[in-house]
Amino acid sequence: MTLMYWQRDLETMPRDPLRALQLQRLQDTVARVEACVPFYQSQFASTRFTAAELRTLEDVRRLPFTTNADLRNHYPYGLVAVPPNRLSRLHTSSGTTGKPKAIFFSQRDVDQAAELVARCLIMVGATADDVLQNMMTYGLFTGALVVHYGAEKVGLLVIPAGPGNSERQLLLMRDFGTTLFHCTPSYALYLADFMERHGVDPRRDLKLRKALIGAEAHSEATRAKIEASLGIQAYNSYGLSEMNGPGVAFECEHQQGMHLWEDHYLLEIINPDTGDPVPDGDPGELVLTTLCREAMPLLRYRTRDITAIIPEPCPCGRTHRRLRRITGRSDDMLIVRGVNIYPQQIERILMAVPELGRNYLIELDGLDEMTIKVELSPAHFDGHVEHLVQLESRLVDKIRAEILTKPKLQLVAPGSLPISEGKAKRVIDRRVL
Numbered sequence: 001m002t003l004m005y006w007q008r009d010l011e012t013m014p015r016d017p018l019r020a021l022q023l024q025r026l027q028d029t030v031a032r033v034e035a036c037v038p039f040y041q042s043q044f045a046s047t048r049f050t051a052a053e054l055r056t057l058e059d060v061r062r063l064p065f066t067t068n069a070d071l072r073n074h075y076p077y078g079l080v081a082v083p084p085n086r087l088s089r090l091h092t093s094s095g096t097t098g099k100p101k102a103i104f105f106s107q108r109d110v111d112q113a114a115e116l117v118a119r120c121l122i123m124v125g126a127t128a129d130d131v132l133q134n135m136m137t138y139g140l141f142t143g144a145l146v147v148h149y150g151a152e153k154v155g156l157l158v159i160p161a162g163p164g165n166s167e168r169q170l171l172l173m174r175d176f177g178t179t180l181f182h183c184t185p186s187y188a189l190y191l192a193d194f195m196e197r198h199g200v201d202p203r204r205d206l207k208l209r210k211a212l213i214g215a216e217a218h219s220e221a222t223r224a225k226i227e228a229s230l231g232i233q234a235y236n237s238y239g240l241s242e243m244n245g246p247g248v249a250f251e252c253e254h255q256q257g258m259h260l261w262e263d264h265y266l267l268e269i270i271n272p273d274t275g276d277p278v279p280d281g282d283p284g285e286l287v288l289t290t291l292c293r294e295a296m297p298l299l300r301y302r303t304r305d306i307t308a309i310i311p312e313p314c315p316c317g318r319t320h321r322r323l324r325r326i327t328g329r330s331d332d333m334l335i336v337r338g339v340n341i342y343p344q345q346i347e348r349i350l351m352a353v354p355e356l357g358r359n360y361l362i363e364l365d366g367l368d369e370m371t372i373k374v375e376l377s378p379a380h381f382d383g384h385v386e387h388l389v390q391l392e393s394r395l396v397d398k399i400r401a402e403i404l405t406k407p408k409l410q411l412v413a414p415g416s417l418p419i420s421e422g423k424a425k426r427v428i429d430r431r432v433l
């Protein structure tokens, strides 16, 4: 039988009681960090704030922000709120430079993270009959383990495949009748390409029906490409290590924005430059406060992810508000010849062109020279040269209209660009700035 909800009362709770629950959990969280996290004690002391003053949800704005740098500066144990013997799991999130961020879980945090993933799986129609192939990286990254535990809770058969080795992935899919898979959108694209190059027709040869794709920004055009090439539905999954990893926000069957589990996270969207709230529906930076995390609660964490609230209620009946697809991270932004560019803007154009394949790379050299290398689709690789020349100039025009700068474009053979295990590396910046 297909369940509609995993925790119906919580998922469909009317807004007023939901806000009351949030307030009570926020007050508990703030009182706890005030009592036992020296980092927050000194933050509160410098702003002369005491937990007892927090009376409404809007009072959250009186709390200090917590940033990426705070986690790194207090690495490894500086933000832990429980005694060491209550810690049961460590995950890390590595940025591009420096030390990783250490994220601790208590046993209750591990259970709660799994419950939230279970909600997400049920929300997209998973059942105990499904076989989930988990192609995220197992280890310090939250992506694989947190989903693994949630899927086991729902009773799915989980194949802990890990990433890479596409031949073996296909073998597992065939032999064990995989129906759902979990990976990054870039790997889903790569796998679709791999199947096409190896004569595998997923509709004929496999039992795939759905995919959970997340951990990196991707456009609607990318989702459409994954769905069309594999004959599945792909759901956008958002999360970050600091908030348990996956299972923070997830699409329902309507695929119109991701429900953020508001009984666990208090959500704000701010103007990243001023820190002020933006009106509902306007884009800005997502700021999250944990409401249930035990080992390492975080107040007003600056995610750097740019999104917007969808204020309208969702037809699925869940009352937790939805977020629009993440359009990029404020720190992913490239400045090329004085123009702000998000790699996503380029991806959106490339993925909507049927002649193109599924992998691309943006290279920046010298003084703002941009080269975009993009694979052709296997079906178009042998196309006529003059057709490719036309395609190239059509694409350059489209990209220039979007990013206001003219890139060099190189159309390359399918499968010739590097792929990374885990999150895709789409930009190589070698500029001498």
Ligand code: DLL
Binding pocket: 093, 094, 136, 142, 143, 144, 213, 214, 215, 216, 217, 218, 236, 237, 238, 239, 240, 241, 242, 245, 246, 247, 303, 305, 326, 329
């Ligand atoms: O990527 C957690 C995760 C694993 C989410 C598996 C979904 C699936 P981190 O490594 O800490 O954690 O990276 C978090 O990745 O702040 C976003 O910038 C980006 N990100 C995650 N999911 C999405 C998404 C995991 N669906 C950072 N769309 C976040 C866009 C995403 N960006």
